[in-house]
Amino acid sequence: xxxxxxxxxxxxxxxxxxxxxxxxxxFPDVQSSIDAMVAMVESGVxxxxxxxxxxDPLMDGPVIAHAADVALQNGTRLSxxxxxxxxxxxxxxxxxxxxxxxxxxxxxxxxxxxxxxxAGGAGLITPDLIPDEAAEWMAAAERNCLDHVFLVAPSSTxxxxxxxxxxxxxxxxxxxxxxxxxxxxxxxxxxxxxxxxTRLVSDLPIxxxxxxxxxxxxxxxxxxxxxxxVGSALVRCLSDAGTRGEGLTALRKLSVDLAAGVRNGR
Amino acid sequence: xxxxxxxxxxxxxxxxFGAYGGRYVPEALMAALEQLDEARLKAKVDPAFQGExxxxxxxxxxxxxxxxxxxQFAEHAGGARILLKREDLNHTGSHKLxxxxxxxxxxxxxxxxxxxxxxxxxxxxxxxxxAAALMGLECVVYMGTKDTQRQALNVARMRLxxxxxxxxxxxxxxxxxxxxxxMRDWVTNVETTHYVLGTVTGPHPFPExxxxxxxxxxxxxxxxxxxxxxxxxxxxxxxxxxxxxxMGIFHRFIDDQSVRLIGxxxxxEGVDTDQHAARFSTGFPGVLHGAFTxxxxxxxxxxxxxxxxxxxxxxxxVGPEHSFLRDTGRAxxxxxxxxxxxxxxxLLCRTEGIIPAIESAHALAGALEIGRELGPSAxxxxxxxxxxxxxxxxxxxxxxxxxEGSQLDGLEHQ
Numbered sequence: 001x002x003x004x005x006x007x008x009x010x011x012x013x014x015x016x017x018x019x020x021x022x023x024x025x026x027f028p029d030v031q032s033s034i035d036a037m038v039a040m041v042e043s044g045v046x047x048x049x050x051x052x053x054x055x056d057p058l059m060d061g062p063v064i065a066h067a068a069d070v071a072l073q074n075g076t077r078l079s080x081x082x083x084x085x086x087x088x089x090x091x092x093x094x095x096x097x098x099x100x101x102x103x104x105x106x107x108x109x110x111x112x113x114x115x116x117x118x119a120g121g122a123g124l125i126t127p128d129l130i131p132d133e134a135a136e137w138m139a140a141a142e143r144n145c146l147d148h149v150f151l152v153a154p155s156s157t158x159x160x161x162x163x164x165x166x167x168x169x170x171x172x173x174x175x176x177x178x179x180x181x182x183x184x185x186x187x188x189x190x191x192x193x194x195x196x197x198t199r200l201v202s203d204l205p206i207x208x209x210x211x212x213x214x215x216x217x218x219x220x221x222x223x224x225x226x227x228x229x230v231g232s233a234l235v236r237c238l239s240d241a242g243t244r245g246e247g248l249t250a251l252r253k254l255s256v257d258l259a260a261g262v263r264n265g266r
Numbered sequence: 267x268x269x270x271x272x273x274x275x276x277x278x279x280x281x282x283f284g285a286y287g288g289r290y291v292p293e294a295l296m297a298a299l300e301q302l303d304e305a306r307l308k309a310k311v312d313p314a315f316q317g318e319x320x321x322x323x324x325x326x327x328x329x330x331x332x333x334x335x336x337x338q339f340a341e342h343a344g345g346a347r348i349l350l351k352r353e354d355l356n357h358t359g360s361h362k363l364x365x366x367x368x369x370x371x372x373x374x375x376x377x378x379x380x381x382x383x384x385x386x387x388x389x390x391x392x393x394x395x396x397a398a399a400l401m402g403l404e405c406v407v408y409m410g411t412k413d414t415q416r417q418a419l420n421v422a423r424m425r426l427x428x429x430x431x432x433x434x435x436x437x438x439x440x441x442x443x444x445x446x447x448x449m450r451d452w453v454t455n456v457e458t459t460h461y462v463l464g465t466v467t468g469p470h471p472f473p474e475x476x477x478x479x480x481x482x483x484x485x486x487x488x489x490x491x492x493x494x495x496x497x498x499x500x501x502x503x504x505x506x507x508x509x510x511x512x513m514g515i516f517h518r519f520i521d522d523q524s525v526r527l528i529g530x531x532x533x534x535e536g537v538d539t540d541q542h543a544a545r546f547s548t549g550f551p552g553v554l555h556g557a558f559t560x561x562x563x564x565x566x567x568x569x570x571x572x573x574x575x576x577x578x579x580x581x582x583x584v585g586p587e588h589s590f591l592r593d594t595g596r597a598x599x600x601x602x603x604x605x606x607x608x609x610x611x612x613l614l615c616r617t618e619g620i621i622p623a624i625e626s627a628h629a630l631a632g633a634l635e636i637g638r639e640l641g642p643s644a645x646x647x648x649x650x651x652x653x654x655x656x657x658x659x660x661x662x663x664x665x666x667x668x669x670e671g672s673q674l675d676g677l678e679h680q
Contacts, residue, residue, distance in 0.1 A: 055437065055569040056554065058449040059292050065436065078566045101290055102553045106567030128290050128553075153294035155456060160296055178294055179454035 002147050003094035003122045004170040007046050008205040008226055017222035017262040019044060020207055021255065022098065022231035023238075024051030025084045026076025027067035032244050034087045036251055040234070041091040043252045044259025048088045049125060049229065052081055052099035059100075059127045061182030063232040067239065078103055082119040089120030096149065096170070098125040104137070113140035123147030123170055131167030138167065151175050152198055154190045165202035171227060172198055174208045181210055182232050192224050215261030222265025230258055281470025284593065286586035289469040290553045295449075298456045303471040305372050310478065315371065322367050323482070326400070327357050329364075330486045333494065333647075338617040339630075343637025346644035349494070351487045351515060353651045354622065360652030361483060361511045362393035366462055368479035370397035373460040380404040380459045384448045386413055386441035386507065387578035387625060388420025389652055390464030395429035397462075405429040408447040410440040413577045420656050438571040441507075441581045445555050465508025466585035469556030473585050480514025487647060488518050495645055501526045501636050504649040505628040506599065507543070507578050509585035511651035520596060529588060530632035532574030533601030543572035544601040545584045546592055559586040575604040575660065576624040578652075606631040608664050611654070623652030624660065 011018040021040045025033050037048050053071035057064065081097060088095035097116060104112045104124070116124070123146040129137065131150055141148045147170030152161055155178060165172050176191030191208050198206050207227030212218055214233070221228045237254055241247030281287050289299060309315040323329035331352045340348040353361035366383075373381055381403050385391030391407040398405030407424055411433045414421050424431050437443035445463075452461040466473045466480075484502075491499050502519055504512035506529035519525045534542030542548075545560040552561040554569060562570040562582035574580040591597035611627035613634075614620050622630060626649070633648045640646075654661070662668050 054567075056442065056446050058446045058555075059453070061450075069436065072568065102561070102563065102569075103567035105552055106550070106563060106565065127292055128556075130289065130291065130293055130296065133288050133290060151293045153292070153296075155294050155297040157297055157300070160293070164293060175292075175294060178456065180450045 002145065002170055004047060004096060004147050007094055008171060011046060012205070012226065015266060017225055017265055018046040018207070018227040019218070019259050019262045020047045020049055020227050020229040021045035021234055022049035022051055022229065023234055024053050024064065024067045024071055025081050026053050026071025026074055027235065028070060028238060028244070029074050030076055030080045030083070034084050036238060036248060037084060037088050038091045039248050039252050040255050041088065041093040043255035045093065045255050047094045047096060047227070049096050049098045049231070050081060050084050050088065052078065052097060052103055054100040054103060057100060059180055061180040061232060063235050063239065064181050067235050078107055082115055085116065085119040085121040094122035095120065096122050096125055096147065098127065101126060101129040109136050110140050113144045113146060117144035117146055121146065123149060125149040125173055127151060131164055134167065149173050152194065154178055154194050161198055162201045165198060165204060168204055171205040171207045172202055173229070174198060174206050174225070176208050176210045179210070191221060195224050215257035218258045218261030219264040222262045228258070228262050281474070283473070283587045283590035286551070286557070286559050286589040287470055287473055288558045289556060290558065291469045291556045292453060294453050295456065295469070298452070299469055299471070301376060302372070302460070305376050306471060306475045309372060309375065319368055319371060323364070327363050327367065328355060329482065331355050333487060333490045335494070336614070336618045339614055340637065342613060343634045343646070344640065345642035346637035346640055346646050347495070348633055348637065348646050348648060349491060349499070350648050350650040351483060353483060353511065353649060354626070354653035358389070358393045358396050359655065360389040360393065360623065361480060361514060362390045362464060363396065364482055364514065365464065365476050365479040365510060366390070366393040366397045369460065369462045370401050370403065373403060373462070374401060376460060378458055378460045380406070380455065381462045382406045382408065382448050382451050382459055383462045383464060384408050384441060384444035385464065386410070386444070386580060387576065387623070388413070388417040388424070388656060389578060389623070391429070391431070392420055392423050392427070394462050395424040395427035398429060399427045406451065407431050408434050408444040408451070410438070410444050411435045412439040413441065416660060417577055417656055419659070440572070440577070442569065449555070465510040466513045466587060467508050467555060467557050467559065467583060473557065473587055476510050477513040477517060477587060480510050481517045483511065483514035483649060484516060484518035487515060491645070491647055497645070498522055498525050499645045499647040500640060501528055501644065501646045503528050503530060503629045503632045503636065503646060505530050505579060505625045505651060506584060506588060507532070507581050507625065509588045511649050513585060513587055515647070515649040516591070516597060527591065527597040528632055528636060529597055529599040530602045530628040531599055532572070532576060532579035532628060533603040533606070534573040534575070536603055537601050540570070541573040542601065543574045543579055543581060545582065546599040547601050551589065554583040557586045559589045560584050575607065575664070576628065578623070578625040579628060600632060602628040602631045608661070610634055611661060612665065620650070621654035622650055623654050624657045626651045
């Protein structure tokens, strides 16, 4: 079983949902972003999603798009992602890289899979690579024992739910609402409906993302999902802070709150 | 390179031109893309749809567009015969309406009430706003702030037509970023909204569908050249941003092996600088905006900023079918610098009394170059894809035509 699979099996045995936290590499700078990822793990995040900053993040709302801009302006390179992966793995959490497809394609799909595995990475989440176009990546991932996580959406047809989930490993990423990443006041029924529809066609764990920002929302989602994915709200801890230290403090506080939330869902 | 499993009944890959094309999109858009593909394939063979589109083109767009032989301009091209396909005479002033009317009709067929569009030079935005007004659709146009400033006239035109224009200020604030923002809107509002993509790129079926709607340019032009000259042209020239006017005029000629197809990219300040949009000179295959195709990118796969004096060619990627035509050698692509384009712009104004769009001036500059290479026996067909009214500000500044103290609207922003 993969690192991600093992964590999700453990949290299931504990009768709770897993907490998946997202941060992009290089925001506000490479070292601070790595410190922040480790701080999340120390504060109760079970799985870390490491974002690769990209010039054209068309699935992302303003918070994450801004962080990517800053990271690129700071000179963040793709090689920094592997450094972050190593640090997260050493801190004891599975490190899943979330990336738009072109950086991997340019690096070389095989080479990326090899280097990710060597750094101790757990796999990839690919927001703009659907399984239909992913044959090369899935083969490289299998060879390196990496998970390939794809997304399902409220608009996914039953046929696509079936084909996409059967191409997933580790878990299925359920994008809870239509739209880009960002904090939402309510998580809405769409997420629960999507999880229910997905469970009909797949035995894999299902983690829900897009829009969760508080412990209360995390608890709500943990009531029906196997994992709760939080992104923009964590990034905002870093972007709203006056200093790096304040950012880390806010990030730890929110992580603890969310970690309590995923334990209060059932 | 990227093997995909989807094939049609005959085993041919769906939505691919050789290795290029595909669908690199969020899952959230897949249902809409499948719905669109189904609708456009039905419409393609539906006499009622085709009849309605033909009627609109005849009574609204002003098709067929004429061809004009420009003998005085051609004196500067080694004496070759140069024929212009006058897409600039279409309603709204460019080839863009050909595609937009088709997609607007599809929007109604799919039961959607709102269209969104990206625009660079503003031509596609104006065409979209026009079709929306005609067909009673809500219309939102995304446009980079760099472009809203240099094409201020077209912003006003869109607003006059009832469209909402949303300036996009992040990234490079040009066409690329307008497409990102339109995609974000589409993901969020896909149930009610159709994204009228303006060029032959994006996820399948856009490259194929937009080409099919633009194909009428080459179909008409081929018959018109045969009628006028008695033979096929030696060369067809078109400018290539995303590449819809070029695919439109090229496609009917692809099987005519004697006809050279030449696409002219924006060479900006020169392909040896970092100020250009010559994807085929310095780009690599990669993914941008849903398609696998040539992209200006750095070694980490980050998109590089493009530059051109022409907003419509200022785009770091290109339609996947062009990448295929380039790799197979069926079409050639050359860069044209800002200076070459503006020289050709001026020459057409003064020798023929036609003010071209700066985009189309790149094709004219290409024709001058090819004409000199081939000599007086050559017949060159040029797609004059748009008219230059929108570019008067830029040209007046470039050529220093303003009296001291006078100022054209919008110039102060540049």
